[in-house]
Amino acid sequence: MHLFYTPDISGNEYIMNPDESKHCIRVLRLQKDDTIQLIDGSGGFYDAIIVNPDPKKTLIKITKVIREYQKRNHYLHIAIAPTKNIERLEWFLEKATEIGIDEITPLICERSERKEVKHERLQKVITSAVKQSLKAYHPQLNETVKYKDFIKGVSGPCFIAHCMDGEKIQLKDGIEPNGRYTILIGPEGDFTATELQLALEHQSRAITLGTSRLRTETAALEACFEINFLNR
The missing domain is CATH 2.40.240.20 (Hypothetical PUA domain-like; domain 1)
Structure with a gap:
């Protein structure tokens, strides 16, 4: 083909x-x-x-x-802090597109080591993955945005993955099937306590992605997989 x-x-x-x-x-x-x-x-x-x-x-x-070829029964938006090594972010975009994702927002956080990304290059990575995996839907790549600006505009179910102590739930216990979800993934140094508190104040829920300490791109892909698996 x-x-x-x-x-x-x-x-x-x-x-x-x-x-x-x-x-x-x-x-x-x-x-x-x-x-x-x-x-x-x-x-x-x-x-x-x-x-x-x-x-x-x-x-x-x-x-x-x-029309609506292989349309999925849910909508997934992952806001992720760009990794210092841009190839790791590109790897995430490729694999998440293959698995199934609808929207990605590069997120600049307090501990972000990378403040800028080449939007055109990332678009090419996504487009290549769309074609390789025979997807009829092309994920939307948004412009880079500051964390504080992003969190204030989130609507619908939102989850923040972090490594700090405190109450957390598993994704399977927090989502309703066939829904719209936004998941926040922080930088290599994690979100700050202030960023976590801001998310909670805007009705986000704290989640755990397991007991292992995951890299940023791995955590984002794990969240992507879980959402797709839970909506099968």
């Missing part, structure tokens, strides 16, 4: 952008009348044939459309 990401697709015919056209014709060496598949990132899964195999603007014709 040759899968291409075409977020602006519409109508029965479509011209692929230069990057996808080049990959289609120069790399995969596909030709006229070959069959390909397309995803729009919003749940649309398309079968198509190549009409004009141009490496800069390949024209294709849609032959079949499936």
